[in-house]
Amino acid sequence: MDGAARAALRAATDAAHQRLHGLPGFVALAEGRIALPDYAVLLRRMLGFHAALESRLDAVEGLDTLGIDLAARRRTHLLRADLDWLGASAAVPLAPLPEIRGPAEAMGALYVAEGSTLGARQLARALDAVLPPGEAGRRFLIGHGERHGAMWRDCCAAIERCGVEPGARDAMIAGAAATFAAFEAWFTVPEAVPAA
Template sequence: MPPAPAGARFALRDATADIHARLHAVPAFQALADGRLDEAGYVALLRRMLGFHMAIEASLAVAPCLAAYGVDLAERRRTGLLQADLRHFQAPEAAPPAPVPLLATAARALGALYVTEGSTLGGRQLAHGLDHLLPPGTMEGRAFLLGHGARHGAMWLACCTAIETCGRETGGLVGMQSGAVETFAAFEAWFG
């Protein structure tokens, strides 16, 4: 089955472009991208990410079910990967939860999912910034950044298909844009 036209996904990208660009300027992400983040800085980043992902995954868990869109949230959870990365560095696996938006509609939940699943695209590139701390090509210590591994492409395609389906529904695109913008804003505030 060919993928659906990408109108809604591009609309989400455009609605979040400014805030997404600002996140590239967060010092910890810049240092990671440049390969100059030390172990203490990386562990601090992992713990901060854990606080955000624990909170957004909890918010998604109580949002309206996304199964009608072909989305299984359980297979998309990444807090366990963050905890495994922290264990690799023998660091505490707990973090305070970030304040995140309430996802009262399926559209808003899909907007939030666009943010979290989209981060797997950049994470795979950022993982190379750890080659000075971890043996290149290994997953240990960078499992979160590597995301869904071999399932990455299929998972992203399924997410995009769900977004396009919702985007064709009345109010779907507006709801997804709100969910995505508010999720990015919560992420930016958490790292600000």
């Protein structure tokens, strides 16, 4: 059963989440009709966003007290591996993200990042028409692999632990909303560097 803090996050960010599903690159990917050059552009955008987010989260103290091991949750190396396999450059600009002020806002941002791993596994299967069988080219979408379920449950438990603190739920919602907004903005501006 969902906890109260996670339910509040989901309710507050559902509209933004639904808008992201309608972004053209993600629609093409979900429908299994994305061309490999466009897939590389999408991965480059993801790298610019996730590298910036990982940097912001690394600067926040206190996440370990909530049971969050950021090093285990990093996925930018998976994006770089996918881009390398595709023969595309991983030299990308970082997305402009707002400052994350404290562990509660960080948990809101992490809710966005970790929540994206749920749908990403389905997107990995949608690539069957354009990629060979196996993990090559879709490591990022596969994400935490066999650890996926446990990682998501641990994240949800940390959200609930954080949400009992006074004011923390509002801060988590603010962090999640700001992260969704930054993600949407990053994916709706022209790519800043040419795809290689």
